[in-house]
Amino acid sequence: MRLVVENLACERSGRPVFQGVSFAVDEGEAVALVGRNGAGKSTTLQILAGLLEPSGGSILLDGGHDDRTLPEQAHYVGHRDALKPALTPHEALGFWQAMLGEPAIDPDEALDRLGLGHAADLPCAYLSAGQRRRLALARLLVSDRPVWLLDEPTSALDAASQQLFAQIVNRHLERGGLVVAATHGPLGVRETASVRIGPA
Numbered sequence: 028m029r030l031v032v033e034n035l036a037c038e039r040s041g042r043p044v045f046q047g048v049s050f051a052v053d054e055g056e057a058v059a060l061v062g063r064n065g066a067g068k069s070t071t072l073q074i075l076a077g078l079l080e081p082s083g084g085s086i087l088l089d090g091g092h093d094d095r096t097l098p099e100q101a102h103y104v105g106h107r108d109a110l111k112p113a114l115t116p117h118e119a120l121g122f123w124q125a126m127l128g129e130p131a132i133d134p135d136e137a138l139d140r141l142g143l144g145h146a147a148d149l150p151c152a153y154l155s156a157g158q159r160r161r162l163a164l165a166r167l168l169v170s171d172r173p174v175w176l177l178d179e180p181t182s183a184l185d186a187a188s189q190q191l192f193a194q195i196v197n198r199h200l201e202r203g204g205l206v207v208a209a210t211h212g213p214l215g216v217r218e219t220a221s222v223r224i225g226p227a
């Protein structure tokens with residue numbers, strides 16, 4: 028599988044955000060989108076996730092399911108955690124698993140892996156910022172999708188959680204997945220190439 032982005036351009040509210048963004052990611056590889064605040068890293072991920080239309084360029088996922096779009100084969104974890112405050116982590120992961128399809132591991136097992144087993148039945152409103160982030164990342168484990176689009180995935184994570192995150196991503200890469208992540212710091216993940224969005 029290979030994701031190829033060529034000459035991507037984007038406008039928001041009629042103003043150009045970036046142009047000429049090109050990169051390719053093979054299975055087993057991660058790409059870190061880097062660049063200044065406002066350069067368009069989140070925007071690039073949102074385009075890949077099918078949430079925004081580019082104003083130019085092309086995106087091709089080669090070797091995936093022919094009958095599914097890229098967004099249908101991708102997990103998108105934005106920098107907002109997309110959790111309903113009244114749902115418990117267990118309920119939230121059950122919802123995501125049913126909605127995303129291709130069930131992988133059980134919600135309870137995913138919560139245990141992310142160190143959230145003790146909080147499985149608390150309302151999400153009670154979770155700390157790092158716990159919310161870990162829950163958002165647990166979504167990656169409950170549904171099997173080859174392309175992971177991650178926006179500042181390690182924000183709010185403590186050192187141990189960052190290591191756990193790196194292990195989860197490395198395992199995904201070993202299994203032939205691919206990752207595109209917007210980041211301001213090192214991801215701690217193997218095989219990471221950097222792609223700069225906007226000026227240095």
Ligand SMILES: Nc1ncnc2c1ncn2[C@@H]1O[C@H](COP(=O)(O)OP(=O)(O)OP(=O)(O)O)[C@@H](O)[C@H]1O
Pocket residue numbers: 039040044062063064065066067068069070071209
């Ligand atoms: N809904 C919107 N309407 C218009 N412009 C927007 C909208 N959302 C973002 N922008 C603009 O698009 C540009 C790119 O934003 P984006 O969030 O992609 O940057 P980023 O590189 O992820 O930044 P950061 O490092 O601060 O997270 C910014 O100039 C931002 O103001």
